[in-house]
Amino acid sequence: MENFVVSARKYRPSNFKSVVGQGHITTTLKNAIKNNHLAQAFLFCGPRGVGKTTCARILAKTINCQNLTADFEACNECDSCKAFNNNASFNVHELDAASNNSVDDIRNLVDQVRYAPQQGQYKVYIIDEVHMLSNQAFNAFLKTLEEPPKYAIFILATTEKHKIIPTILSRCQIFDFNRIQINDIAEHLRYIAGEEKIEAEEEALRLIATKADGALRDALSIFDLIVTYSAGVKLTYQETISNLHILDYDYYFKVVEGLLAGNISNLLLIFDEILKNGFDGHNFIVGLSEHLRDLMVCKDPATVELIQVSDGTKERYLEQSKLCGISFLLSALHICNQCDIQYKASKNQRLHVELALMKMAKIPQAIHLATVAQEESKKKA
Known part of the structure; x- marks a missing residue:
């Protein structure tokens, strides 16, 4: 052997x-x-x-x-x-x-x-x-x-x-020496996968590159780990997030949909599912902050390139960003940031995150009421 x-x-x-x-x-x-x-x-x-x-x-x-x-x-x-x-x-x-x-x-x-x-x-x-x-x-x-x-x-x-x-x-x-860019790491992983005759999904390689945090050696170590996990045949996105214990993008897209709809019960059920899958509440709120930041970046065509994801995922970000107003994103980011800062000091950490989700779910309604009040004041004037 x-x-x-x-x-x-x-x-x-x-x-x-x-x-x-x-x-x-x-x-x-x-x-x-x-x-x-x-x-x-x-x-x-x-x-x-x-x-x-x-x-x-x-x-x-x-x-x-x-x-x-x-x-x-x-x-x-x-x-x-x-x-x-x-x-x-x-x-x-x-x-x-x-x-x-x-x-x-x-x-x-x-x-x-x-x-x-x-x-x-x-x-x-x-x-x-x-x-x-x-x-x-x-x-x-x-x-x-x-x-x-x-x-x-x-x-x-x-x-x-x-x-x-x-x-x-x-x-x-x-x-x-600089930290290596996600695109450069993903490209190198794609080359190695080709040399090793391993079929690899683009999103899986980008996820590994993101997880490596600019260190190519770390990316190669993770790559070897996932290849071993998948028996060296095919590198899939689902196997990668499962092995690295990372929350899927889908969860964050669903959470933002719930926030925009003001559906508190659905948000609490999604968060409960995340906790039951073994994920930490702090990691969830940090990931949600990053997701909201990426939606903010997608509001301006000049800054879209700042999000390092595959083309398919980028389209999903662009579509969801059209549904989110700047006021909503800024307010939600502020609540997420406060939740992140105060998380470790909280005695009931689950409730702490749930309260943040409830506050964010009420942002669209608050913005609507503020807009109506502003229009009425203009009419009176």
Whole structure:
């Protein structure tokens, strides 16, 4: 039986072109290689799972490649690239600062820097989670980082830039990685599903991308989980929401229909069904706030693109937004926001959410009465 390799490793980018959603980083690094403007030390900052260590490894491989392509990518065919791909390169040293954060660990690293590479142009030192180094270790590293040998390049990676002392920051060329956009993650998942010959529904891939919160590695882990759950045949939206324990869009569309109709009994029954399915009242009210926000966004054609859903779901949002007035949406959002803020302090949390739903159900009637009163005052005037 063949050993399973998680998608995050199997489809890890091998060149700058295949890095997802970090074009501003990869373009700068390729231009630095092209123009021979490589800094002595780089600091890659950003949230987890966005490609910091991956870009560090690609940069290390590319600058030692013996046969760069026309667009300054690693060839993956020369001895240096093959050694790197097989984890057998003597020119690349990786250190995990989370478990090697003492002065002695940094001194050992500094001692290694003294020796020039036996083959290739550069020795590259990748230090992951560099913010975990102690202050003493940072200070022991300062001189080497400022004036390294011409063949040594340091690439530091961190998720917490604010924990790094200013004297280290001033010696590095800093690259800030972005959270990856939902569309980019969904597109990458679609590519992997195609490679693995898995049929996947568009809405399921977008849901996974949304749940990952900008981290591609998290998205790939969720993707593997759902594929295993569905026996690797077909990735459906229903199986995805069931496995991830996420409330379906349909619930929120039904709730807003109930609010517009002022049907309190129906709203209470829907909320009861949601609770019986094991969902938390707080998650429901937060999800309802997001749904109302998306309806607000759909009121203006210029902002429709701000909602990251499939075309079919976007049509449903557009249709429902036509039935909702701005006053209703703003008032409902205010009530949801207050319910969210006060939820944890409430002694009876179920009643707290039910009261919010009742208040929102009365908004259309209140708006109607206010409109009638305004028209009557105009007639008298």
